[in-house]
Amino acid sequence: MSRRPTHGHPEEAVDALPTMGDSCELAQxxxxxxxxxxxxxxSDPHLSGTARGTSKMYHRSKQRLQTAFDDAASRDVDLTVVxxxxxxxxxxxxxxxxxxxxxCGPDPTVAVxxxxxxxxxxxxxxxxxxxxxxxxxxxxxxxxxxxxxxVELLALDSTKTDGxxxxxxxxxxxxxxxxxxxxxxxxxxxxxxxHPVGRIPDPLGxxxxxxxxxxxxxxxxxxELGSAGVDLLLSGHxxxxxxxxxxxxxxxxxxxxxSFPPSYLLVDIGPDGTTVSxxxxxxxxxLIEAYEFALEDECRGKAIRDAVSSGYFDAFPTRRxxxxxxSVSGVP
Numbered sequence: 175m176s177r178r179p180t181h182g183h184p185e186e187a188v189d190a191l192p193t194m195g196d197s198c199e200l201a202q203x204x205x206x207x208x209x210x211x212x213x214x215x216x217s218d219p220h221l222s223g224t225a226r227g228t229s230k231m232y233h234r235s236k237q238r239l240q241t242a243f244d245d246a247a248s249r250d251v252d253l254t255v256v257x258x259x260x261x262x263x264x265x266x267x268x269x270x271x272x273x274x275x276x277x278c279g280p281d282p283t284v285a286v287x288x289x290x291x292x293x294x295x296x297x298x299x300x301x302x303x304x305x306x307x308x309x310x311x312x313x314x315x316x317x318x319x320x321x322x323x324x325v326e327l328l329a330l331d332s333t334k335t336d337g338x339x340x341x342x343x344x345x346x347x348x349x350x351x352x353x354x355x356x357x358x359x360x361x362x363x364x365x366x367x368x369h370p371v372g373r374i375p376d377p378l379g380x381x382x383x384x385x386x387x388x389x390x391x392x393x394x395x396x397x398e399l400g401s402a403g404v405d406l407l408l409s410g411h412x413x414x415x416x417x418x419x420x421x422x423x424x425x426x427x428x429x430x431x432x433s434f435p436p437s438y439l440l441v442d443i444g445p446d447g448t449t450v451s452x453x454x455x456x457x458x459x460x461l462i463e464a465y466e467f468a469l470e471d472e473c474r475g476k477a478i479r480d481a482v483s484s485g486y487f488d489a490f491p492t493r494r495x496x497x498x499x500x501s502v503s504g505v506p
């Protein structure tokens with residue numbers, strides 16, 4: 175086991191958070207609506223067979239993803255979605271590790287790439303045809319549509335940036351053109367990509383530069399998604415759970431399955447609306463360990479401490495927020 179940092183009494187700080195066997199209702203939305211369908215949303219495992227430590231909890235990555243897969247399968251979900259950053263650095267050994275986990279994981283499972291899953295040419299962005307993730311899945315290029323029950327899922331690749339950052343994301347012109355060409359859906363339409371649209375709610379929003387942690391042209395993209403009939407956008411990247419509304423689009427950020435708080439999401443769509451719940455994949459000691467490592471993160475550590483100490487999780491659930499088109503609401 176990696177040596178764990180110590181920060182006073184973390185047990186008290188995280189005492190109110192759910193642990194394995196419990197769950198936390200994150201949000202309720204009026205839309206999507208449809209026949210009962212449940213999606214499991216797993217994000218940012220950053221799989222590694224050799225690395226240890228950091229706020230990404232590399233030494234727990236395989237265990238946490240396996241636990242999430244097992245739990246989702248036990249709930250007989252209709253579709254499992256992996257929202258990117260499956261691997262630590264897109265290395266062959268990491269994809270081999272993923273292959274073994276996916277082979278025994280829930281079926282069907284849809285995965286989209288994150289910035290850690292593609293090969294980069296210095297600071298100039300992804301290598302052309304160098305997306306090892308797409309080659310690993312062997313299911314053709316993004317975007318694509320996956321239908322399960324009454325729900326249509328749009329799987330999008332947000333890793334094609336403008337070349338100015340390895341962390342930020344964008345939907346390229348081909349993907350955006352594809353969105354505008356879609357016919358009106360007959361039922362609920364949900365989209366997933368790694369990078370979030372719009373500003374991240376505080377206190378994490380204050381700590382994360384928008385250029386690196388949200389989709390480029392967020393306003394335009396959100397409007398295009400809405401025009402394409404998308405009721406809900408699912409994303410990862412931030413390693414933090416939140417639910418909000420942006421320009422009329424319901425937006426949910428999935429926590430990392432490895433980082434604090436180690437969890438995945440259940441998205442329950444029904445005739446009266448959608449409920450999103452956070453499902454922990456660690457017990458009390460695992461939660462405390464992840465919290466202590468999170469505090470060591472230079473970018474997020476203070477914001478995470480502030481969030482926990484100010485009762486961030488007590489503000490859940492966000493209930494069908496009513497907001498103006500350009501505002502961001504929900505969890506404080």
